[in-house]
Amino acid sequence: MAEALVGGAFLSATLQVLFDRLAHREVLDYLGGKKFNHGLLKKLKIMLLSVNSVLNDAEEKQIADPAVKEWLDELEDAAYDADDILDEIATDALQYKLEAESRTGTSSKVSNMELISPNSYVSGMENRLKEILEQLEFIAHQKDLLGLKVKEGVGEKPIPRSQTTSVVEESEVFGRDGDKNAIIKLLLAGDEGSNNKVSVIPIVGMGGVGKTTLAQLVYNDEKVEKYFELKSWVCVSEEFNIYDVTKTVLAAVTSPHSYDSTTLDLLQNRLKEKLLGKKFLIVLDDMWNENYNDWKDMSVPFNHGARGSKIIVTTRNENVARIMRTVPIHYHLEHLTDEDCWKLFAKHAFDNLSDSSVCQVLETIGKRIVKKCNGLPLAAKTLGGLLRYKEDVGEWLRIEKSEIWDFSYKESKILPVLMLSYHYLPSYLKRCFAFCSIFPKYYKFKQQSLVLLWMAENLLQQSKTNKRSMEEVGDEYFNELVSMSFFQRLSAKEHWFFMHDLVHDLAKYVSREYCFTLEYGKSEDVITMKVRHLVFAWYVPLKRLDSLSRVTRLRTFLPLQDLLPFVSNEVVNEAIKKLRCLRVLKLSGCGNLNQLHGSIGDLKHLRYLDLSSTPIKRLPESVSMLYNLQMLNLSNCYNLIQLPKNMHHLINLRHLNVRGCNKLKEMPRHINKLKSLQRLSTFIVGKGEGAKIGE
Structure with a gap:
């Protein structure tokens, strides 16, 4: 099952963005005016469609075949490069349009776009596209050699899950007595004050936390057994089907009978007759469907049961719980304590170990492993089973230090369980x-x-x-x-x-090698050329910033805290010159950053710029050329005295934060032209025309 679950639309969604860009009318018109070879764009679309058609097959086979995984990595790399080019062309088209609109009619007004030779621009863009097309042609050819085929969308269609039953091994359950008693109390409570004859009690929690186990414990409790006249356990199918659920419930409350050729109307009438006037308990395990009308249609026969009838629903989705519940709140199942998690782990890991001296050593390691489970009983049970027949201390240490995704699918079902949620x-x-x-x-x-x-x-x-x-x-x-x-x-x-x-x-696991986090103790990790998103979670040595020259296609430069206190203007500005594909640039807390180089305006893709808590005095006027910029954070720039005068050109700016910029005397003129602005922390009224409160 794990291989199929890796299938998904992650890369398909990325390619869809490219298809949308290729259909953008303003971009096509702009290139047409420059006599661009539109055949290259058509060829790019055909190549992308070609590889997209076999993505589902490739994503399913990548676990068993490393060559297929490498093929997907190369495809994603090419898709990033194609997106960079198309985004750059779209930005140039926007710039051309804005500059055409802002001309005053005087001959002295020369457009920045007009300073670029049309022939050199077209030639440069065409050559870059040809390079990507060569790469994609090679990738498309490889798909045939790898035997990849057109296949129905695995990632968009549900994968059959293991059927659950009402049977439970109570000796393997720890730490759920309080939860069990709370649910039983809800089941046995009278409903005299309620408008509903049938109460629905949702149990909500993440995958692997033990929702099904708790429902099984309650379902088999002696008091519950005596209280209800009829009981039925239904493992709800992935593709929610009223007919199948109704048939399963009916089969549980009647003698064996075949309903295969029966209509839904006959099934519901038959079920209504069987439930009429009886107090019943039905468990709907693992519900995913959020359609309120589906639930109302299915529940019609249930409303004919006796007052006090109950339905338990287990789900990972709070929206499902809100739709179905009749009690004031749904029951949210929390994680186990480390102590209970340890008991469950030990139950599976130590039953067959004979050497007591070895057991003591392994117990110490095992308790550290259990902390990695973070209270998930499924994880504790699976890891315990994984180590059940291993008495080698080294093996236990290896498991302790390895990441969970390093486990093979046959040994560990932790990843498939989580992949199931991702898959949907x-x-x-x-x-x-x-x-x-x-x-x-x-x-x-x-x-x-x-x-x-x-x-x-x-x-x-x-x-x-x-x-x-x-x-x-x-x-x-x-x-x-x-x-x-x-x-x-x-x-x-x-x-x-x-x-x-x-x-x-x-x-x-699912992000591949395109996201890289520099953390404490990992200062020597190599940042590969394929990395597009880089986060610093620890203080950044200057030598690490120098190494950024290798990752020129970086899209995200994001220190999570003020981790660049001693970085100089020179180092920052050199990095800006090299990282021309940035969408996100955060320089918050750079204690020495008092000046930005004008080359910041060359970052055509930039959408997010955070210069907060820096001693910068002025922003270069070229910032006004960042036409894609959506967020500009200048909060607590205590030396800032002026914003770019042409800032009104930032027509995509949505968030501007100048809170704490106490030396800033006024906003630039015509701030009212920022039509996309959603949040403005502070408006500083000026004396000049276009800077007053009317803006």
């Missing part, structure tokens, strides 16, 4: 989730900060028919990932979020 994500969420692998483990983040990064990396898909802002789309993506336990709130009262340790492992 829509393609647009897969890209956003994979990007989060840039954060180190245990890193805390806020919703707005992450959404702004997603925006800068062009990971948010806006519908042409929907009027929602990019921020609203990003918030929706974020909340979806929270509802499915990919992100977790630090506490109920805080606005900080984090990724579970094992979920972070999953993000690292």
Whole structure:
């Protein structure tokens, strides 16, 4: 199953962005005016369609065949390069349009685009495209040699999951007595004050936390057995089907009977008759469907049961719980304590070990391993089973120090379990989730900060028919990932979020080698040329900044804290000159940064610029040429006295933060032309025309 689960639309979504760019009318018109060879763009589209057609087969085979994985890596590398070129052309088209609109009609006004020879521009772009086409032609040829075939979308179709049953081995359950008693109390409670004859109790939690096990414990409890006249356990299929669920429930409450040729109407009427006036318990295990109407249609026969009937729903998705529940809140299943996790691990790991002296050594190592499980019973059970027949101390130490994704699929089902949740994500969420692998483990983040990064990396898909802002789309993506336990709130009262340790492992796995995090103790790690997103989670030695000359296609330069206190103007400006593909540049806290070189205006792709808490006095006027810039953070730039006078050219700017810039006397003129602006921390009123409060 694991191989199939690796299939997904992660790379497919990336290619879709390229298809959208290739269809952009303004870009095509701009190139047409320069007599650009449109045949190259058509050839690029054909090549991308060719490789896209076999992606599902490739993503499924990459685990068993390293050559296929390498093929996917090369394809993704080429896709990044193609996106860089198309984004640059789109930016040039935008610049040309803006400069044409702003001409005053005087002959002295010369466009920056006109300073570039049309022939040299076209020639340069065509040559770069030809290089990528050669690369893609080679990749397309390799797909045939690798035997890759056109295949139905594995990542977009559900993969059959293991069927669960109501049977449970209670001797293998630890730390769930309180949860069990709480659910049983809800089951046995009277419903006299409720408007609902049938109560729905959702149990919510991330994959592997033990929702099914808890439901099994409750289902088989003696008090529950006596309280309900009828019971039924249904493992809900991936593709939610009212007919199948109804048939399964009916089969459980009637004598053996074949309903294969029966219509849904007959099934529901038959089930209504069997449930009429009876107090029943039904468990719907592993629900994914969020369609309220589907649930209402399916539940019609249930409403004919006796008052006090109950339905337990287990789900990873809080939206499902909100739709189905009738109780005031749903039951959120928390992780096990380290002590209970250890008991479960030991139950599986130590049963067959005979040497007591070896056991003592392994127990010490095992307790450290259990901490890596972070309270997930599935992880503890799987790791315990993995080490069950191993008495070699070295083997246990190897497991302790290795990352979970290094385990083979046959030995460990941790990755497949988490991959299942990833597999069911829509393609647009897969890209956003994979990007989060840039954060180190245990890193805390806020919703707005992450959404702004997603925006800068062009990971948010806006519908042409929907009027929602990019921020609203990003918030929706974020909340979806929270509802499915990919992100977790630090506490109920805080606005900080984090990724579970094992979920972070999953993000690292699916992001390949394009995200790199420089962490403490890893200062000698090699930053490869394929890296596109670079995060510094530790103090950055100057020699590491010098090594950036090798990764000139970097898109993200992101210190997570003020980790560049002693970096000089020269080092920063040299890095800017080399990193021409940046979308995100954060230089917050550079204690020596008091001047930016004018070459900052050459970063055509830049969407996110953070210069907060630096002693910079002025921004170069070339900043006004960053037409794609969406976020400019200048907060606490205590020496800043002036903003670029042509800042109103930043028509895509959405967030401007100048809070704490106490020496800044006024805003530049015509700030009202920033039509995309969503958030402005402070407006400093000036005396001149175009700088007053009317703006």
